[in-house]
Amino acid sequence: MRSLIYLLPVLLFGAVIAAFAIGLGRDPAILPSTLLDKPLPTFDLPAVRDGDVGLKSSDIRGQPRLLNVFASWCVSCRFEHPVLLALKARGVPIDGLDWKDQAAAGARYLIDNGDPYARVGNDQPGRTGIDLGVAGVPETFVVDALGRVRYKQVGPITPDDWTRTIAPLMDRLRAGT
C-alpha cells in the first residue's frame, strides 16, 4: 500500500504531460467561435466615460467593423494598442468592449494610451463577455454589415495578422455589400 504513494507522483506527471501534448497540438490562437456566421448577441452596455454613449449590439452593423475586447489590467492589450491606433488612423472602424474592468480604469487606460475606438462599452460583470464566448483579452471579432460575426481573433492583432488575415477578409466583406 505504501509503495502506491510513491507511485503517485509519476502517475500525476503522466497525466500532466498528456495534457501538455494535447495542448501543444492546438494553436491557442485558433479557437472555434460558436458565434461564427451568427448574429452578435444582443447587448446594451454603459459607457466607460461619463457623458459618453455606450455600446449597443445594434451599433455594430452597416459596414464591416471590428469589435475589440480589452481591459485596462491586460498586458497583451497594451502591446496590441498601437496596432489598433494605426488601424484607426487608416479609417478602420473599431468598437471597444472593456471587459471585467471598472469603467474608470477603462477610461484612464484610453486617456493614457490613446483611444482607437468609435464607441466603447463597459462590461464589468462580464455577462456580455460570456454571451460572446470571450475566453481572455484581447480578442477581436470581425463583424459584417449585417451584424454577423465572421471571424474571431484570439490574442493581440499583430501587423502580420492584419495584413494576412483580417484586412483581406474585411475587403471581401466590404466588396460583398
Place this chain on the structure above:
Amino acid sequence: MTAEIGQFALILALALACIQAGAQLWGASRGDGALMAVGRNATLLQAVFVALAFGCLAALYLSNDFSVALVAQHSNSAQPLIYRLGATWGSHEGSMLLWVLILAIYGGAVAVFGGTLRETMRARVLGVQGLLGAAFIGFLIFTSNPFTRLVPVPADGGELNPILQDPGLVFHPPILYLGYVGLSIAFSFAVAALIEGTVDEAWARWVRPWVLASWLCLTVGITAGSLWAYYSLGWGGWWFWDPVENASFMPWLLATALLHSALVLEKRGALISWTILLAILAFSLSLVGTFLVRSGVLTSVHAFALDARRGVYILAIIAVFTGSALALFAWRAPAMRTGALFAPLSVEGGITLNNLFLLCATATVFLGTFYPVFVEVFSTDAITVGPPYYKLTFIPLVLPLLLLAGLGPLMSWRRDDLKTLARRVMWPAVIGVIALVAAALLFGPGKILNVLGMALGVWLIASAKLIMLRRWRVGQVGLGQSLRLARATPLAIWAVALAHGGLGVTTLGISGVTAWQTNKVLSMTAGQQVALGGKTVTLDQVRIVRGPNYEANQARFTVTGGWGGARTLISERRFYPVSQTHTTVAGIGFGALGDVYISVGDADPNGGLVVRLWDHPLVGWIWGGGLIMALGGALSLADRGWRRVVVRRRVPTAAQGVPATA
C-alpha cells in the same frame, strides 16, 4: 569563420556529452575507476567547447556579422555595444546556448570540486548531467541552431526588441538561468541517490549549497525581473501573474521548500524521500518554465520563438527526464525509508508543515498557469486566469506560511514544549498583534488582506530580530558579553534572520503599496503643477531628444514636498524607427518610504502631454526585502560550515515504523 568554429564546437560538445554520460554511468555501475576518469575529462572538455561556442556567438554579435541569421535579426549597426552583447542571450537560440553553457560549467564544477563525494556517486551525478547536456545541445543543434548563415547577407540588421534594450537584459536572464540550471545539480544528485539506493548526510551537505546558490540566483533574478517590469513597462505594476513570471516563481517556491527539507536531512537524517522528490520536482519546474516560454502552449508577453516543433522537443525532454526520475523514485524510494523520528512540535515538524504549504502554493500557481491548457483538453472552451484567482487561492496559503516562517527559527530541534515556545515568541507575537490592531484601525475591515499582511510582516521582522537578541542573550548578560557573542555569531544564524526578516520586509511592501497607492492621469502643459500623495509635481519642460537608435519625447518634472527635498524626474516616450515600436521610460523617484512614478504618453490634440502619475508608498520594500533575503542566502553560502570535512557516515537504518515524511 567564427560561426563555423562555434558550430563545430557545439557538435563536439554534443559528442563529449554523450561520452560523459555513457562513461560515467557505465563506469559507476561496473566500479571502473578508469572509465569514470574518462567521463570526468569528457565533462571538462564539454564545458570548454560549449564555452567556445558561446564565445563565438558573442564575438559574432560584437562584430555585427550580419551573415549570421541570428545576428541579423537581433542586432544592427546603431545598436549600442552593451545591447549587442545582451542580444547574445536576448533571443531564443542565444538564451538556450547560455542555458547549456551554465549547465556545462556546473557539471565541470562538480567534476573538479567533487573529490569528497563517493566516487560512484560523483560519476552518476555527472552521468545524469551529461544526459541533460546531450539533450539540450541536441535541442540547439537540431531545432534552434544559433549559427545558421544567411544568404544573401543583408546590409544592416533588424533590432533587438526595444523593450529588451535595457540594463535589465544584461543581468536578469543570466542570473535567472544560473538559478534554473543550478537546480539541475540537485536533480542529478537525487537521481544518483536513487540509483545508488542510499542517501547520507554527505549527500545533503553537497546538495544544499547548490540549492542555496540556485535559490539565491532565483531570488535575485525574480526581484530584478519585477523591478525591471516596474520601470520599463511604464504603468507601475510589479507583478502580473504572467505565465512566465510564474515559471520562475514555481521553481523558487520549491527551491525554498527543498532548502529547508535538505536542512532537516543534513542535520537530523529525516525527510529523505521527500527531499529527493522535491529535488526532482524543482528542476522539472525549471524545465516546464523553459517549455512554457518556447512552445506557444500559452500566450504571454514574454513568449519568444513560438514554435511547436521546439515545444515538442522540450516536452519530450521533460517527459523523459522527469518521467524516468519519478519512475525511479516510485521504484527505489520505498526501500529507502530510513527517516529519523521527530515530535510534531519541533523544527522538523515546522519545516514539514512549511513544505506542505509551499507545495500547495506551488500547485495553485501551477494550476492557475496551466488551467487554460487543461480546460482546452476537455472542452472547446478557452479561459484565462487572472489575479483574482491568485488572490483567492495563493494568498490564503501564504498567510499561514508567513506565520510559520516567524515561528520556525525560534523552535528547537527534535522536541519543543508548547509552554516554553509560547514564552519565547511572546514579544514578537505582542508586537505583531499591536500591528494587527493598528492596521485594522487604519485600513478598516474592507482590506483584510492588507491588514493581515502588515501584521505578519511586522511579526516576521520582530521574530527575526529576536533570533539575534536571543543568540546574544541581550538582557541576560552584560553588554560586553553580548557584544562578544554578537561577534562570534556564525554567518548561518545571520542568514536565517536576514532571509526571514527580508520576507517580512517584502510582505510589508506588498501590503503597503496595494493599500495606499494612488494615481492620477491628466494632460499637462509646461509649468503646470499637480498635487500627488502629499507632494507637488511640476512639469518643467518637454523636448525631443535623440538616442543612438531611437527618438524620444522627453519630459522633465520636479517633485517637491515629502521627504528628501526637491527631485528632478525624467520620463521619455521613445520611438525605435527600425522596428517601428514605442517604449516608455518611466521617471521614478525612488525613496525609502515610497516612490513617485511618472510615465508620459503621447501629446494630446490641445497641445498638452498625457501624463500618468503614481504615488507608490513602500513599493521599494518589495525588492529591498528580496535583496535582504538574497543576502541571507549569500551569508549562508559563505558560512564556514560547508568547508568542514565531510564525514561519510550513512544515515542509521532506522527500524522505526513511522516514516518521517508522513
